[in-house]
Amino acid sequence: MSHIQEEIKSIQERLPEHVRLVAVSKFHPIEALEEAYAAGQRVFGESKVQEMTTKYEALPKDIEWHFIGHLQTNKIKYMAPYVALIHGVDSFKLLKEINKQAIKAERTIPCLLQIHIAQEESKFGFSFDECRQMLEEGCWKELTHISIAGLMGMATNTDDENIIQQEFHSLGAFFQEIKDSYFSNQPAFKEISMGMSDDYPIAIAEGSTLVRIGSKIFGQRNY
Secondary structure, eight states: OOHHHHHHHHHHHHSOTTOEEEEEOTTSOHHHHHHHHHTTOOEEEESOHHHHHHHHHHSOTTOEEEEOSOOOGGGHHHHTTTOSEEEEEOOHHHHHHHHHHHHHHTSOEEEEEEEOOSSOTTSOOBOHHHHHHHHHHOGGGGOTTEEEEEEEEOOOSOSOHHHHHHHHHHHHHHHHHHHHHHOTTOTTOOEEEOOOTTTHHHHHHTTOSEEEEOHHHHOSOOO
């Protein structure tokens, strides 16, 4: 068994039943994804639309492709026919464009709203208040070909586990608030995407349902 397969099996054994592993395969070759696939992995995360599309075309069609990068509106049309979940929607404008391309592709695209929970300014996402305001305004309800499936957030890049835990906790609490206020009758609103290779156990303890793990499985990325 290869290192990739060993890591996937090891992580899967430790995940609670309600948590899914997104294997972050960006910048890694198709051969590495094939090894992960052979170990039973079916959910992969990519951050470049062109790279994801190339891999989608080359690999088995029972794979769920999650887009986890910062999304540009002009790239949505290329992945609209097949993307299973878009993790990082950080504006209403982006939601509108995803909806437009989903209509053309004749499908409904699940999306996560990205919330800015980290201390770093470089991270993208709605603030809590910006997200509340967008949902309160209600225009998103007219977007018939998107499904808001939950929230996504990235913690501060720090060794201080207390900071990470507090940030994940804040996202978990906000998820519950938003679910109660806007999605209480929508079972599709169920995902919290938080946690990566170094902090996913903390994320799971704070309610994560999707952990995005790359370097722990595939090794360091080749940029």
